[in-house]
Amino acid sequence: MAKNMFQLTGRIDPESFKEFRRKFGESSKAGLLRVAVFAAREAAAMTRPPGTGRKQIIGAIEAGARAVCSPVKPKTFKQILKTGTTRRGRGGRFFKLPASKILKGAHDISKFIDRQRGSDGRTIELSLEQKAACKKTDYTKALAARKRRAGRAKGAWLGAGIAVSRIGGGERIGKGFMKWAQKHKEEGTARFRHRILDRSEVTLINRVPYSGKLFSRSAGREAGRKAWKKGLAWYKRAVKLAAE
Numbered sequence: 001m002a003k004n005m006f007q008l009t010g011r012i013d014p015e016s017f018k019e020f021r022r023k024f025g026e027s028s029k030a031g032l033l034r035v036a037v038f039a040a041r042e043a044a045a046m047t048r049p050p051g052t053g054r055k056q057i058i059g060a061i062e063a064g065a066r067a068v069c070s071p072v073k074p075k076t077f078k079q080i081l082k083t084g085t086t087r088r089g090r091g092g093r094f095f096k097l098p099a100s101k102i103l104k105g106a107h108d109i110s111k112f113i114d115r116q117r118g119s120d121g122r123t124i125e126l127s128l129e130q131k132a133a134c135k136k137t138d139y140t141k142a143l144a145a146r147k148r149r150a151g152r153a154k155g156a157w158l159g160a161g162i163a164v165s166r167i168g169g170g171e172r173i174g175k176g177f178m179k180w181a182q183k184h185k186e187e188g189t190a191r192f193r194h195r196i197l198d199r200s201e202v203t204l205i206n207r208v209p210y211s212g213k214l215f216s217r218s219a220g221r222e223a224g225r226k227a228w229k230k231g232l233a234w235y236k237r238a239v240k241l242a243a244e
Contacts, residue, residue: 017228020235024242026170029192029200033164034234036190036202037171039227040161043204044154044178046223048121048214054180057150062143064123068116069109070131071139080133088128101132106141109134113146114210121214153211155184160204163190184208 021031045052049060070088072080080086080102085094103109112132118124134142161173162185175182191203206215 023239034171035227035231036164037161038230040157042223042226043157046219047154067125071136077135095129103134106138109142151181152184153208153214155181156187156206156208159185159188160190167192
């Protein structure tokens with residue numbers, strides 16, 4: 001099974017991070033693990049479609065399906081199967097459809113939608129004549145199944161963060177953070193490799209096969225940058241509170 005692996009290398013840097021971590025009294029391992037949990041949250045939020053709310057994810061699923069499929073009544077679909085043509089648009093023009101665009105079940109519909117993703121992970125909108133034909137009943141079933149899996153790639157990153165918190169570090173994903181996506185937490189895991197001189201490593205692993213299309217390398221770098229920034233801010237606050 002394909003994996004999308006997002007790795008953070010634990011050279012506790014910059015110096016200001018070291019300074020505040022030591023003032024707070026945490027080891028380099030604990031500091032790195034704390035940042036890794038922040039990174040898991042960022043990765044979940046940045047995985048396409050970006051955001052933490054279920055409503056917008058469902059909206060994106062529906063829009064993606066509409067962009068590539070043209071559902072029709074069973075009687076019309078039976079005619080399409082017989083002739084290999086369909087009538088679309090205001091003018092009622094006839095279009096010839098290849099067999100690959102006459103989808104005979106919910107599974108075929110879902111597979112077709114997945115194949116229409118661009119390099120950025122977004123579903124490519126097809127023109128009227130390029131859209132696949134399918135029965136409305138099958139289309140509804142396919143959408144329902146895809147909605148049940150909503151947030152799978154996001155939830156895997158949260159699962160990786162939960163795995164990190166079990167290793168140690170004190171930081172937690174939180175039961176309420178994207179709770180709707182945490183049902184997929186088993187799709188993610190993490191690995192910790194201890195090394196001397198502040199060079200330990202944490203690897204967050206997303207096991208969802210298509211996650212690589214929804215979360216790019218550049219997104220990984222950005223999530224890591226934000227996580228280090230949040231980690232530093234956390235230590236600054238913690239040191240300030242301890243001094244009061």
